[in-house]
Amino acid sequence: MIKEAKKSARAVQRKQRMMHHKENLANEMLEGMAGKNVGQLADFLSKELVRLQEEQRIHAFALLAERKRRMREAEESGKRQVEERRRLEEDEIWRQMCNCHQGTMETYLEDIIVRSVDRTADEQARSEIQAKARKSTKLLMSWRARGQGCNRRIWLRSWFTPSSCPKWRRKPFVKI
Secondary structure: OHHHHHHHHHHHHHHHHHHHHHHHHHHHHHHHHHHHHHHHHHHHHHHHHHHHHHHHHHHHHHHHHHHHHHHHHHHHHHHHHHHHHHHHHHHHHHHHHHHHHHHHHHHHHHHHHHHHHHHHHHHHHHHHHHHHHHHHHHHHHHHHHHOOOOOHHHHHHHHOOHHHOOHHHOOOOOOO
8 A cells, every 4th residue: 555655656756747747737838939030029129119219210311401401591592682683783784884974975965966057057157158159249349340349238238138047146236
């Protein structure tokens, strides 16, 4: 009985060791699977963290680029306004210069016309005076040839006929 009790105790111990061994194997397998899952989860979370950090970095770069673009646009807008103002000033200077040149040209042409009219009037007056002088000389010569004296009144009238004086000179003198 003792032998049998020892045998049965050993059989129970063997069973317990086997069960303990099976439990240990099962626990190792479960722990291995859990470890594998935890490792995969940790790897996934690590990659997600890197992706999220990269996304945040890219977003920060995008915001920085947008800010720089707005600053450049504001700067270019300011330059465009300065250029527009300068262009308007140059257009105004050009317009005034053209007006000045136009005025100068008009004055120049007016001077040429006035000189031409003066020269023509002068030439016409000289030719009329020379014609009257010839006529007067002929008249005086004819009086002398006839033996008549020089009648000054007639002679002066021949010089100053109404047709020889322009209308604006024929106005009566007003005594003050």
